[in-house]
Each structure stands twice: as C-alpha cells, then as structure tokens.
Amino acid sequence: MSALHPTARELGLTGCRRCGLVVQGTGDGFCPRCRSALSSRQPDSLTRCWALLIAAAILYVPANLLPIMETTTLFGTQRDTILSGILYFWATGSRGLAVLIFTVSILIPLMKLISLAYLTHSAAHPKGQSIHQRARLYRLVEVIGRWSMLDMFVVALMAGLVRFQNMGLIEAGPGAAPFGAVVVLTMLAALTLDPRLMWDSAEDKE
Amino acid sequence: MPPSPSLIACRECDSLHRRVPLAVGESAHCLRCGAELYRRPRLHPEQMLAISLTALITLIIANCLPIIDMSINGIPSSTTLLGSILVLFDEGRLTLAALVLGTGMLFPLLDVTLMLALLLTPGRPRLQAPLFRLVSALRPWGMTEVFVLGVLVSLVKLSHSARVVAGGALWAFGLSAFLLLVMAHFDLRRLMDEAQ
Numbered sequence: 001m002s003a004l005h006p007t008a009r010e011l012g013l014t015g016c017r018r019c020g021l022v023v024q025g026t027g028d029g030f031c032p033r034c035r036s037a038l039s040s041r042q043p044d045s046l047t048r049c050w051a052l053l054i055a056a057a058i059l060y061v062p063a064n065l066l067p068i069m070e071t072t073t074l075f076g077t078q079r080d081t082i083l084s085g086i087l088y089f090w091a092t093g094s095r096g097l098a099v100l101i102f103t104v105s106i107l108i109p110l111m112k113l114i115s116l117a118y119l120t121h122s123a124a125h126p127k128g129q130s131i132h133q134r135a136r137l138y139r140l141v142e143v144i145g146r147w148s149m150l151d152m153f154v155v156a157l158m159a160g161l162v163r164f165q166n167m168g169l170i171e172a173g174p175g176a177a178p179f180g181a182v183v184v185l186t187m188l189a190a191l192t193l194d195p196r197l198m199w200d201s202a203e204d205k206e
Numbered sequence: 207m208p209p210s211p212s213l214i215a216c217r218e219c220d221s222l223h224r225r226v227p228l229a230v231g232e233s234a235h236c237l238r239c240g241a242e243l244y245r246r247p248r249l250h251p252e253q254m255l256a257i258s259l260t261a262l263i264t265l266i267i268a269n270c271l272p273i274i275d276m277s278i279n280g281i282p283s284s285t286t287l288l289g290s291i292l293v294l295f296d297e298g299r300l301t302l303a304a305l306v307l308g309t310g311m312l313f314p315l316l317d318v319t320l321m322l323a324l325l326l327t328p329g330r331p332r333l334q335a336p337l338f339r340l341v342s343a344l345r346p347w348g349m350t351e352v353f354v355l356g357v358l359v360s361l362v363k364l365s366h367s368a369r370v371v372a373g374g375a376l377w378a379f380g381l382s383a384f385l386l387l388v389m390a391h392f393d394l395r396r397l398m399d400e401a402q
Binding site for chain 1: 210211213214215216217218219220221222237238239240241243244273274276278279281283284285289290291293294297299301302303305306309310331335336338339342343346347349352353355356357359360362363364366367395398399
C-alpha cells in the first residue's frame, strides 16, 4: 500500500477512465454516467497487449521487405520498399525528407514495438527501473504512434494521382497492408496496456 | 454504486485525489505520476460549437476539392481524397483503402459531427453519454494532421518528375487539422461533469 498516494482501488473505488467519474466498488461493470465499460484494472491487459505486439512484430517483417509502391513507366516497373524510397530521397538531395520518413516509418514503429514490449514486461516483472521514466516512455509511445501513417497517405495520394497511360502509373504495393496493420496493431496495443498496472507493481519500490 | 463527484482517480496510476476548483486555462495534475487529471478549458462550450462548425465546413470543403494538381508533358492529373481511396479499392488494395478512408476521411468527419451533437445537447445526459463515448473512442483514430504532412511529402516527391501545384484542399485540410487540434485540447470530460 502506498501510504502517500492511496489508489482508488485501495480505497474500494473505481475511476472511469473515459469520463473520470469515481464509483464505489472495484468490480467490473459499466460507468453509471457515460456507460463505458468500467474496471478497476483492464482485464487481461498484459496478455492482450502481448498478443497485439507479437502480431505487429510478425507483420513488421513483410511491411519492410515487400514493396509498398510500384512505379510503371515505358522502361519497366520499379518496386520500392520503405527503405529504398528513403534512399531515393537521400540520393536526390531531399535529405531532410529522407530523415523524416526514416523516423516515422522505420524508427517509430520499431521503437514502439520495443518500448511496449519493455513496458508490458516490466509491468509484470518490475526490476527497479524508474517508474517515472517508464511513465514518460508510455506517454511518448501514445503520442507519436499515429505519425507512422504518413507513408500510407503518401502512397495513397501517389496512386491516386499518377495514372498516365504511357508515361507512368503508380500503384500501392503488397507491403502497404502489413505496414498499415503494424501501425494499427501497435496503436491498439498502447490503448490496451493499462498503465495502472505499471504503477501497481512499482508501489513497493517507492 | 453511488458515485462520488468530488473525487478524481488518475487515469494512469489510479491515485485518488479530491477535486479542487480551477481558474480558466488551468489544469490539475496527479501528485504521484504527474499525468493531467482534468482541466478548465479557456474556451466556452459555445465557442467550441463555433469552432466545431467551422471545422465541419472546412473538412467538407477539403474533401471536395482536389488535393494536388500535377501535369507531365502537358497532360494534367488531379485527385481528391475520395478519388485516391477509390483508386486503391479498384486496385484491390482493400486494407490500405479502408485505412485511409477511416483515418483520413471518416473518423475526422464523424469526430466533428458528433462533437457538434454533443455541444448542442446540454442537459440531455441520456443523449450525451453515447455521444461522449463515441467521440472519445474515435478521437485517436482521426489523423488529419498526419495526412496534411503526407500531402506535403507527396508534393516534394512529385516535384522531381512533374509540375505540381498544391490544390485548394491542402489549405482546407491544414485549417481543419488546426481546428481539430483546438478541439482535442478541449477537455470533453468537463461537459460530462457539468451535465450532472
């Protein structure tokens, strides 16, 4: 029991994470005000988070290996993966753009996978890592994940625009679907991870 | 289960706090983990109503106008957001098409529409509860600001091999993204607190 800051659960109460209402009791149910599902701790939060993370990690491989964009001109078809698209930007002098796409399309998804795996693991097995640092990491992961959709929007726009019969045709490649799935799955994982569990297991360390 | 309106539990660490009144623009933070507990927005619900209505109009305009106009060797091409999505559907890229349809078009439009409905029904908790739930569940999935950056990247990418001009939709999407940001900063939970 954390004497300084007692939790709602320790006092036999539950806070609705949607609307903020505090309700008597710690059983599962529905919030009397906004009717959201109410639980003191999200049931099976860590298990579900692992399942989503493993699915995302598997899809991360085809997302990066398969082409996400296919450009057909008179001279043949060029298939671009995320990485080759970044290298093209770098080679043609748009270095800032290359760094931007590298960050949102490769670095952020990878960082999210590793961070969420670390947070989920350490929620169950805390080994003295600073809970405040982990909380900061959790908030960062929640905020930046959406920016990985950037490349999907670029591919969609290019496919919609470049449809010239002889001079060029751009199509979305087979890597686009797994890439989009990685973004969605990691966002779902971040929403599934109940941060209150991280703090519960850190309590005795304070 | 009688609720306790004078208390608030931190969403992140579950610490229980007693609510204190805030001045306009202030926010209350958890003593244990520092997460924001609640906030008193600078803008009134009436002002949010005006912003939401503006956002709805700019979003509709953004979805109707072409996003990028380009030409290769004098042959023009342009596309709207829906046009791009339909191309993806035609090519059989259903996952990507559905993702772009949801995050770029439907969710932001729904967010703004439901927000309008929520602001227009004060004192009707039975109506507001499902609206509130939907808006807050949908919000993370609308990605207009990411889409605006995507348009900018596409412009640079295409400018290597074609003449490109930003269409009117870019400005409308940019403005919508800003208004959606203002809306996201408005603490919706306050509407629920005041409804009681």
